[in-house]
Amino acid sequence: QPPSRPTTPKEADLNRPERMGKLKDAMLQVCEALAYIHGHGLVHRDLKPSNIMVDDDRQVRLMDFGLAKFLADDAGITADGKLVGTYRYMAPEQILGEPLDGRADLYSLGVILYELMSGRPPFDAKTPHELWRQVLETEPPPLLALNLHGDPQLARVAHRLIRKEPDDRFQTAEEVYEALSE
Template identity: 65%
Template sequence: MPPRNLGPYEVLSVIGRGGIGTVYRARHRESGNAVAVKLLGPPPACDPAAARRLAREFEALRGLHHPNVVRVHEAGVHEGYSFLAMELVEGLDLRSYLSPMLDDAPGGGDAPCTGAHPLPSTGGCGCDPGAWSDEPESQSLLTPAEGDPVAGADAIRAFAALMDEPDTGPGPEPSCHEPAEGGRIGPVLAEAAPLSPALLERLNRRGRLARLHDAVLQVCEGLAYVHARGLVHRDLKPSNIMVDDRRWVRLMDFGLVKLASDAASLTQHGKVVGTYRYMAPEQARGEPVDHRADLYSLGVILFELLCGRPPFMARLAPELWNEIIALPPPAVLAMNPGAPTRLALLANRLLAKDPRERFQTAEEIAAELRR
């Protein structure tokens, strides 16, 4: 059982659990303000690497103040428990926010303007539980099938069970610059199965695309702020992007953040950190990365949200690394001809293997979105 009190905070309820810790809703006893508290287990159960990650997240975030970046309050150790108190974001992760099922809910639909139309009530509460828990993979974006009796928060959660995967921490030495055993990686396109008419209709709903455009713009504004302060997130994925009940986007889970100027420590040579499916080719090779790796990850997210699947679909890490490094991604417009052309071309440019061929800054992407 966790302590009932952590420093000045009273622990109230569980928000999310994972292999290395738990996220709780808590209350500051003096102010009464609600917060989210990330709590690691006590020694010896607490992984020292997880404790370092928690400390790194606090150090990176404590001086940041931006509407699109989650705020942290304090970090500490209480009776052997390492904890981080942070802003409690009430809302949905990015993928759930872009569920077509939200279009059918009161207050969903064609109302993307930040702060103008609160999200419909879903029972969701966000404080990056994905940072702690293994996230499910799924075969289909549209779950359950049309006509199934699932509605409201359950429908949104069902839709959200897509292609997010656990972050790896420092991983094994990648062999992805060599072809996978039994296969040869050549200059061919990643497999692109046709999307069903029903899926295309849902992906291309006007309200959903308006929400997507607005959310990606806010992500870019948050990234521009973070990158301008010399930080690289290194684990950008849908579960680390939350949308609150006033439709403000927050970048979350900075546990793998590094200073861009500290090139030697951005990665240990030959080690892979991040979430495999969203990492840039240079990240998959275990090479030092800069802010353009975050822009590649944004490209993966945008591709997935436009096409209903990520650009690379391999299930095993070595095969996925090979695809990320060697295979050109499918063209968004070839998979979803009804996707907005500007967003489709933006996604494919961000997925360039060579960082020099991507957009170079988040500000450039934001300017393109405002055109």
């Protein structure tokens, strides 16, 4: 039971039924696309809002596979040791330079969903170092504390997707799809 206070204009806008329907539909399509690429042994490694395009027919397309890697390839760092990906959406294991699998993309999807539901990222800092510290060491504010009238099911999915340990997240895009379809 969320605390009772009037809905803020921002929350009213974030929670518009039409927007929530489009959001859920787009998330389901992203899950289908991730299931496809993960099923073919690829990890996107740079999932972020600007790499998710929606056309006039509301068909979602994943873009920019420039950082995608086959799972059989090496870890998530480039040959010269530089981190790749966009910091705000990077999974903890990507920040640490550990080998990646599809769960890193699912973490990024969780950050996107958190932002879409709250109007802000789960972690926010002025420098990459401070952002990485937050991602690795702190818990984000509960979504339903930022958006009291947000969809509890979507909030649960987002929080599970952004857990620190890959084993604590959804394990496949298909599992996320099922959770969003409930």
